[in-house]
Amino acid sequence: MxxxxxxxxxxxxxxxxxxxxELPSVEFQPTRKDFEGDITIVVFPMxxxxxxxxxxxxxxxGAYLQEYVEEVLAYNVIKGFLNIVIDDVFxxxxxxxxxxxxxxxxxxxxxxxxxxxxxxxNxxxxxxxxxxxxxxxxxxxxxxxxxxxxxxxxxQIINDRGIxxxxxxVAWQKFGNGETPASTGLKGDKLVGNYYVAFDKTYKKQIAHLVAEGTDQKVAEKEAPILQEAQEMLLKWEAGEPETVDLWKTMNGWVYKGFEVTYKNLGVDFDTMYYESDTYLLGKDVVEEGLKKGVFFKKEDGSVWIDLTExxxxxxxxxxxxxxxxxxxQDIGTAIQRVKDHPDVNGMVYTVGNEQDYHFKVLFLILKKLGFLWSNKLHHxxxxxxxxPSGKMKSREGTVVDADDLMADMTQTAATISEELGKLEEYNEEEKQSLYKMIGLGALKYYILKVDPKKRILFDPEESVDFQGNTGPFIQYTYARIQSILRKAESMGIDISNDAKISELHGKEKELIKQLQLFPDTIQLAADNYSPALIANYTYDLVKEFNSFYQQVSILGESNEEKRVLRVQLSSKxxxxxxxxxxxxxxxxxxRM
Incomplete structure (x- = not known):
């Protein structure tokens, strides 16, 4: 407890x-630095x-607690705040x-x-x-x-079908001359992406040509020959025409291999994959069932709807x-299929941009009306x-901020800043490259994850690789510093296997233990709120507390052996x-760093 x-x-x-x-709940907060105490009970809600x-x-x-709780040494009241002093032994x-x-x-x-x-x-x-x-x-x-x-x-569900x-x-057939990732040396996803851009350029030229000949803009957008070819190809794919399906499989195969490389470099993985080509017909049977139950209704033209106005x-x-x-x-059918595939699933989290907020409100509500109990545990x-800083991303024009390029740039930025600071003189070239990647990706990930997911981010690569402040490299550097302390402690023969026999704590030791105490609750809070930002900012607070401890107390230089042991143990934890x-x-x- x-x-x-x-x-x-x-x-x-x-x-x-x-x-x-009867008091239903008690509100706590950390005691302000300018008051005596370790934890504060807020009286106002009472x-x-x-x-x-x-x-x-x-x-x-406060008087009651001091009498009946052995851990409570003293208390003071400032306005409606009851500050409690807890015994160091606790x-x-x-x-x-x-x-x-x-x-x-x-x-x-x-x-x-x-x-x-x-x-x-896609x-x-x-x-x-x-x-x-x-x-x-x-x-x-x-x-x-x-x-x-x-x-x-x-x-993940891979959007592997459609226009x-x-x-x-179509663009690869027209302009590709049979080139492949192997023949060009390009990652498969980049090669296929190039043809998506090539399609768009041709499409725009054809529209401009038709408009110049007097065709209305909107008509031209529909009648551009290359778009009609793509639409015909989609019909052939849906009809299972072998040549089209073979090309689809080949080009998607190139893309998957390219994605695998990106995922590996980014350090993410998946347990299961779903493909839209397998799931796009799912849900139609559910709609029929929903019609019978009165969840859905049919309009005069035969289309099926749900009325959510109430x-x-x-x-x-x-x-x-x-x-x-x-x-x-499709999303209704896929959700149901996932529970069939994994009967122990009792909730789902969909990581999708905020432009789909309305879609997921509707999806979750439909699943609830269809009577699926697990629909109460769905989260968008x-x-x-x-x-x-250079501006918004665009994809069709080929000016997208490519994930692979950004990761490579982050590694290079980390290399430049590390070399300027002269932190890696003892490293060989291979060790340097590995560390640059660790620092660069750490900077990227931390900068993005420390922000509440709902907020828009302006990502500044150079700011993210700062070795000071609320950044990944600052925290990585502190970790490496502690490892250096632990290596020195080991070389000095300091045995940290037993409990330190002391009864009083330095203020900085106490603050550090209090910060460690918050970690389990922070994990649960981050899980309840689906927010990595809570973990990121907790870690920064812990590192700040450690650096304050490091600057104000002697660790390895402490003359009292029991205090030295405790401080090394604290650093290790x-x-x-x-x-x-x-x-x-x-x-x-x-x-090391």
């Missing part, structure tokens, strides 16, 4: 004993239950119980499973900066949910008049766009928590 749980129980007991009232002066109420509760005992615990704060996996979907790219172009935020968020949330005790399946891939296929939304089509599915139909992990927290963000830490 942590100190908040102990105090919460006793505060409720005090209110019952002194005032004869006034809903206990009438009176908040200072007097605080004084009475923190020492806590630290001694966790210092040997591997992955402190992580919870054992339960039987309840959740599926986290992220990435879900197969007509490489992954870009927006995909990077998507992948980092989805992967990190999956890892945080796992650490919080959930069983997690990581998945977009047919555009690349829920504050509008009418939504789920089947066209010609019987073909819309995206909503909605996120904002990422911009670079802080490093462990940094490493575990960064693992939840998909970031590696260097042993």
């Amino acid at each position: 942590n100190i908040q749980e102990v105090l919460s129980h006793k505060v409720k007991e005090a209110v019952k004993s002194i005032f004869g009232q 006034l809903r239950v206990v009438k009176g002066n908040p200072v007097q109420i605080g004084e009475q509760i 923190y020492l005992n806590f630290f001694n119980t966790i210092k040997e615990t591997p992955h402190f704060g992580f919870v054992e996996e339960s039987k309840e499973a959740v599926m986290v979907e992220y990435s879900s790219p 197969t007509n172009k490489p992954l870009h900066l927006g995909h990077i935020r998507n992948n980092l968020l989805g992967y990190s949330v999956a890892e945080i949910l796992k650490a919080s005790g959930k069983k997690v399946y990581k998945t 977009h891939i047919c555009k690349s296929m 829920d504050g939304l509008d009418e939504k089509i789920v089947l066209r008049s010609d019987g073909t599915a819309v995206y909503m139909t 992990l909605s996120y904002g766009m990422v911009d670079l 802080v490093a462990e928590v940094i490493k575990d927290a960064f693992k939840l963000l998909g970031i590696e830490v260097p042993e």
Whole structure:
């Protein structure tokens, strides 16, 4: 039981004993630095239950706690805030119980499973900066949910069919001269992406030509010959025409190999894959069932809809008049299929940009109306766009911020800044390159993940690779510094296997233990809120607290052997928590720097 749980129980007991009232909950916050105390009980919310002066109420509760809770040494009341001083022995005992615990704060996996979907790219172009935020968020949330005790399946649905891939296929047939990733040395996703751009350029030229000959702009956009070829190809694919299907399989195969390289470099993975070419017909049977149950209704033209006006939304089509599915139909069917494939799944997280907020409100509501119990545990992990200082990304013009290029640029930026700072003189070239990549990717991931997912980000590569401030490299550098301390401690023969025999803590030691104490709750809070930002900013606070400790107390130079042992143990545990927290963000830490 942590100190908040102990105090919460006793505060409720005090209110019952002194005032004869039941207190539903107790609000805590860290004690402000300018007041004495370790934890603060906020009295104001109690006034809903206990009438009176908040200072007097605080004084009475404080006196009760001091008498009946052995960990409480003293208290003081400032306005409506009851500041509690906790005995050092409590923190020492806590630290001694966790210092040997591997992955402190992580919870054992339960039987309840959740599926986290992220990435879900189109197969007509490489992954870009927006995909990077998507992948980092989805992967990190999956890892945080796992650490919080959930069983997690990581998945994606690959958008491998439709007009977009047919555009690349038509352009390759027209302009490709049979070239392949092997013959060009290009990654497959980049090669296919080039033909998507080539299609668009030709399409625009054809529109301009038709308009110049007197065709109306909108008519020209529909009648451009290359678009009609792509539409014909889509019909052939849907009819299963062998030559078209073979080309589709070949070009998608190139793209998948390219994606694999990007995912590996980014450090994300998946347990299962779904393909739109397999799922696009799913959901039609469910619509028929829903019609029988009265969940859906049919219009005069034969199209099927759902009326969500009573829920504050509008009418939504789920089947066209010609019987073909819309995206909503497919998403309904895919969600149901995933639960059939993984019967232990009791919730899903969809990592998709905020432009799809409305879509997911509708999807979740439809699944609820269809009677699926797990529909109450569906979450749209909605996120904002990422911009670079140079401006917004565009894909059709070929000016997309390519994910591979950005990762390579981040590695180069890390190399330039590291060399300027002269931090890597003892490294050989191979070690340097490995470290540059670790620092560069760490900077990229941390910069993106430290921001609340819902917020739009202006990503500044150089600012992200700063070795000072709230950045990945600053935290990585602190971890490496601790490893250096631990190596020196080992060479000095300092034995840290036993508990340090002391009864009083330096203020900085106490603050560090208090910060460590917050890690398990932070993991649970991050899981409940689907927010890697909570883990990122907790880690920064821990590192700031450690650096303050490092500057104000002597660690290896401490003359008292027991204090020296405790300080080395503390340093070791802080490093462990940094490493575990960064693992939840998909970031590696260097042993030296």
